[in-house]
Every structure is written in C-alpha cells, then in structure tokens.
Amino acid sequence: MSEPITNVMDLRELARRRVPRAFFEYADRGAYDEITLRDNRAALEAIRLRQRVLVDVDKRSLATTILGQPATLPLALAPTGLTGLQRGSGEILAARAADAAGIPFCLSTMSICSIEQVHAAVPAPFWFQIYVMRDRGFTRSLIQRAIDAGCSALMLTVDLQIQGQRHREIKNGMTVPPKLTLRNFLDIASKPAWAWRALTAPSRSFGNLAGQIKGADSLLTLAQWIATQFDPTLTWSDLDWVRKAWPGKLIIKGVLDAEDAAIAAKAGVDAIVVSNHGGRQLDGAPASIAALPGVVDAVAGRSEVLFDGGILSGQSLLKSLALGARAGLIGKAFLYGLGALGEAGVTRTIEIIRKELDVSLALTGQTDVTRVTRDILRNADASPWTAPA
Numbered sequence: 001m002s003e004p005i006t007n008v009m010d011l012r013e014l015a016r017r018r019v020p021r022a023f024f025e026y027a028d029r030g031a032y033d034e035i036t037l038r039d040n041r042a043a044l045e046a047i048r049l050r051q052r053v054l055v056d057v058d059k060r061s062l063a064t065t066i067l068g069q070p071a072t073l074p075l076a077l078a079p080t081g082l083t084g085l086q087r088g089s090g091e092i093l094a095a096r097a098a099d100a101a102g103i104p105f106c107l108s109t110m111s112i113c114s115i116e117q118v119h120a121a122v123p124a125p126f127w128f129q130i131y132v133m134r135d136r137g138f139t140r141s142l143i144q145r146a147i148d149a150g151c152s153a154l155m156l157t158v159d160l161q162i163q164g165q166r167h168r169e170i171k172n173g174m175t176v177p178p179k180l181t182l183r184n185f186l187d188i189a190s191k192p193a194w195a196w197r198a199l200t201a202p203s204r205s206f207g208n209l210a211g212q213i214k215g216a217d218s219l220l221t222l223a224q225w226i227a228t229q230f231d232p233t234l235t236w237s238d239l240d241w242v243r244k245a246w247p248g249k250l251i252i253k254g255v256l257d258a259e260d261a262a263i264a265a266k267a268g269v270d271a272i273v274v275s276n277h278g279g280r281q282l283d284g285a286p287a288s289i290a291a292l293p294g295v296v297d298a299v300a301g302r303s304e305v306l307f308d309g310g311i312l313s314g315q316s317l318l319k320s321l322a323l324g325a326r327a328g329l330i331g332k333a334f335l336y337g338l339g340a341l342g343e344a345g346v347t348r349t350i351e352i353i354r355k356e357l358d359v360s361l362a363l364t365g366q367t368d369v370t371r372v373t374r375d376i377l378r379n380a381d382a383s384p385w386t387a388p389a
Helices: 008-018 021-028 035-046 090-101 115-121 136-148 167-171 182-189 192-199 222-229 236-245 258-266 288-299 314-322 332-341 343-363
Strands: 064-066 069-071 075-077 127-130 153-157 249-255 271-274 304-308 327-330
Touching (some): 008 021, 008 332, 008 343, 021 167, 021 182, 035 288, 035 314, 075 090, 075 343, 090 115, 127 136, 136 236, 182 192, 249 258, 258 271, 271 288, 288 304, 314 343, 327 332, 332 343
Parallel strands (some): 075 327, 127 153, 153 249, 249 271, 271 304
C-alpha cells in the first residue's frame, strides 16, 4: 500500500511519475538558472510565524471576498498554460474543483481547453487571463469571447511580452501538440493512462487559438510562438484600450515593483497580482514575497493586492496574507494535484492548504484571515519581522 498523501509535495512526486517529463517539467521548472524559482520558496520559508498560546481560537473564519465576490478561503487557482496536458481536460477538471471549493479559477489564454469548452462544462463564472497579441483585433475577439462566456474578471498578464528562456523546455523538445521524438514516445508509452486521457480530451492544442491564428495548431515551441505573436510594444497607455473592450473587473498580473504598482492603482485597476511568473521570466528578479510589502504600501488600499509565487502550503499562504495580500494564487501546487489525481487531486491540494491555513491561523492566536497583520510574523531569531535589507 502506498503512503498517504499529507502535503502538496506528495502530490508533486505522484505527478512526476504520472505525467510525461516534458509537461511535468514545464509546470515544475523555471527560467535560466532558476535563481528566482528557488528564491520564491526560500524567501517564504525564511519568514517565521509568531506562536501564541492561551487565546480563544475555537471559532475561526477562513472566508473572505476577492474582487467583491465571496470565497470560502483566500485562495484562487492561477492561470497556467497547457493545463490540459498535465491531464486530459485539465482546465475543466480544475475549474470544477475550484467551483466546488468556493474559490475562483482563472483560465489562461494558452489553455488547451477553450473558453467555450470550459464554460459549457462549468457554468459558474470564472476569470480569464489574457495576453495582448500583435493582432489587436484577435485580442479584442478573445475579450469578447470571455464576455460571452460570462467571465467575471479579466486578468491582463504584463510580464511575458518577451519570454525568458526555460532550459528544460528546450532540452525536452517540448512542442504543442507534443512532438513524438523517440525519447518522448517512450516516456508517453510508459504512461498509457495519461496518453488515453489526452487523446480523448476535447482539445489537444491551444484551444483558444487553434483555427484563429496561423501557427497556433502546428508543432511549435511556446518560445517561438510567443516571439511571433505577443506584442512587445504594450505600455501603460494601452490600459485604456483594454478598459474600452472589457467592462468588468480588471486585474493586472506580473507586478513586482512598487512604482509600477502605484501606476496601476492610479489607473484604477481592480486588483494587482504580485508575481514573477513563478520564476519563469526574469531570473534574478526578487522573490514575490519580498516584493509584496512594498507593493501593498504603494497601492495603499486603492486596489486589491493578490499574491502569486511559491505557495505550496497553508503556512506560506498565511504569511502572504499577513504582508497585506487579499488572497493567494496557486499554480504549481494545483498542477501537481491535477497531474497526480485529476480533479480529485486539485480538490486535495485545496483541502491540504485549507487545513494548514486553519491550523496555522489558530496557532498564531488568530481567528479571522481578513484581520491578520505583520504582527504575526517573526525573523529567524524570533525578533519582530523586518523586510530583508
């Protein structure tokens, strides 16, 4: 009998065995030397929690609101490309798990299942993440499709107009749809359950792009496709263009600098996601948690601040809340669950983080996630937390 799954890293190990290497490492690894990827987790681990005792913590609440909508805990599933290649129909499975858990799910532009396929399978409103393409007409059509599907928020990702090199994608020869080299064929052949689910899924290429943009459904690496399609001329002035096309809540993802955060808040965006793209873009950029306090201070309550980067436990989520985040986004964590056990694995990921958050909240003497402050944080020497110099 296998050992019980007790944490997210157990799900990671199971996913590593069940998902073809190219797709597992696409989700798991980062850019260049992976300094920022490692720092995301290390910086969170370096922050300690202040343990309190003899405090009545019998009645605790993990509930909050995100963009004005109720959520059962301060967590959302981040937009992740190629989710449907971690497991067939992956976007649909993840959206179902998020809906059942009472938290938001965000669909990526670079998803395998399309906006329409997810909407047909999961009628509950979800968020849609968008990149601005060189073809603005197509970008506008994507936004209209999100409107037609009843999406409740648009997340504009602003840190991937030029893609950082991810060595593992090159070494693994990763293309979409999968290119069957001898090594990839042998790897996929050793995972027949994965292959069957992928083959019988409603889509195996970029569902939002196939048939719409030349080259989207041919054998290309993501880096090649992004280089030809994403618009590197995007600036702050283009926010007005996005606003005219999108009438609902607007989120900007990929902000690490306090000055950029202040500009975004002044522009009236509804939420800002502090993110370094999971360590997959500018290697050497600061850990997301290191950037979070400065962004929160610069925004000064004018926009909600969401946190993305290294959340693999309820403890790390609690630390981000204490530093001012309204909620955290998980990408790698839910992909591990998806690759390991499908929809049940995503549910398991959410429940693991929920339980860890609840216990950690109580052991820090707190009863409400919406009221935690930096006072519950400590440095490694148990002194009151201070940002690293």
